[in-house]
Amino acid sequence: MSAGLRVVAAGLYSLVVDEGRPQTRHWGIPRGGAADRAAWQLGNALLGNPANAAALEITLSGPTLEATCPIALALCGAPFDVTVDGQEWSVGITRTLQPGQRLAIGGAQRGARLYLCVAGGLLTPLQLGSRTMWEPIHRGQLLPCRPAVVPRRRLPDDLLESLVPSATPISLRVLDGPQRSFFPDDAFFRHIYTVQPASNRMGLRLKGPTLASLREELLSEPVAPGAVQVTHDGQPVILGVDGQTVGGYPKIAHVIRADLDLLGQLRPGDTVHFVRVSLEEAEQAGQARDRWLHHWLVRLTHAEGTPAFLDSNSF
Known part of the structure; x- marks a missing residue:
């Protein structure tokens, strides 16, 4: 059996994304990629992934996925209702799914998008240099990835809260x-x-x-x-x-x-x-955002507790 997550139910709109295609705009092809790049990058960093590792972007209401092998994963972004085999699980915490376990992602409590990151990234085919898909996932599809296990790690609550504003307007x-x-x-x-x-x-x-x-x-x-x-x-x-x-x-x-x-x-x-x-204020805000994100990415990438990859021939 191939290693990965099998789609039991597709949810509203879930799409494999990475950095996108920044070099294709002159062809009329949008860049695409993650809609919330900070949440995507932080989820990958929590697993020690390469910076451009592909993840699943989940919008408003998520899919149900079944593991075909041990899979190390983390969720980062908006707070969603999440269960593993019926037991509640929180966003921002790493976990290893065992073969046959089902991850069910319900609706967003606030915000719109959540990123499901797996150790090593999702290994969907490259198209024009990117794994960002043109179409959302569908029932019966296999999202391939490397078998792995991961110790428990979590993002600070205040960091997760900062990703999705709670006050309106x-x-x-x-x-x-x-x-x-x-x-x-x-x-x-x-x-x-x-x-x-x-x-x-x-x-x-x-x-x-x-x-x-x-x-x-x-x-x-x-x-x-x-x-x-x-x-x-x-x-x-x-x-x-x-x-x-x-x-x-x-x-x-x-x-x-x-x-x-x-x-x-x-x-x-x-x-x-x-x-x-002003343009000066915009530049200062962009630099401050870059420093904030870089601080957290470095901190997470160098922390202890990264995944251990397993021999895929065993599953």
Whole structure:
């Protein structure tokens, strides 16, 4: 029997992700990859994995998976309801699943995304240099990985709490977009917007007071994750990691790099407001975020208790 996790039930939308494809945008292919890169990286670091190890990104409601061999894993991201053979298990703690055990991931208590990391990473096929899948997992599929066991390790509660904001509305810091002048007042920054159910990895659709634009059409031009476009109905859309590479809607703002991971944890019904910052403030925030993440990645990677890999021929 092949080593890995067999999908018993697929859940709402679970996708194998890694860093994505940063070198394909000139072909019109989005970068993709993990929507919350910090949570994905921290989960991998908890297992001592390589930085780009592929993991399973779980959105809002998760799958049921059965181990075909001993599997060392960890969950990191939003708090979800999780059980192993009916017994509760917490996010942020390593565990070894034994052959035949079932991991059931229910709904998110808050936030939107959780990352299931396994020792050595998921070994799905490479496509254009990445294991990020184009389609979500399906029932009966095998997610291959190396057999391993792991001692108990856990992430600090305050670190886990910091990954998903609990207070709303959630503040998103932005720079002015290239078409900011199309919008004659500061209404965009005064209003609170609600994330709509039609949101996904391509973009977050927001609902709020209609924004009036001096112009609605322009030539299509490059766009990137974090761009805030205003559609014909006067409502903002924030591009996500799977967003298109060019677009023709005016871009009123752009979410700064330090806040991009927050986009991956927004769920329908969440409220947000936008805070304008300067380029210098955006750079400082990005550097502070990088230092924070680097500190934790180094601390976790060099801690004791990394997985031990087993001979796959034994299973």
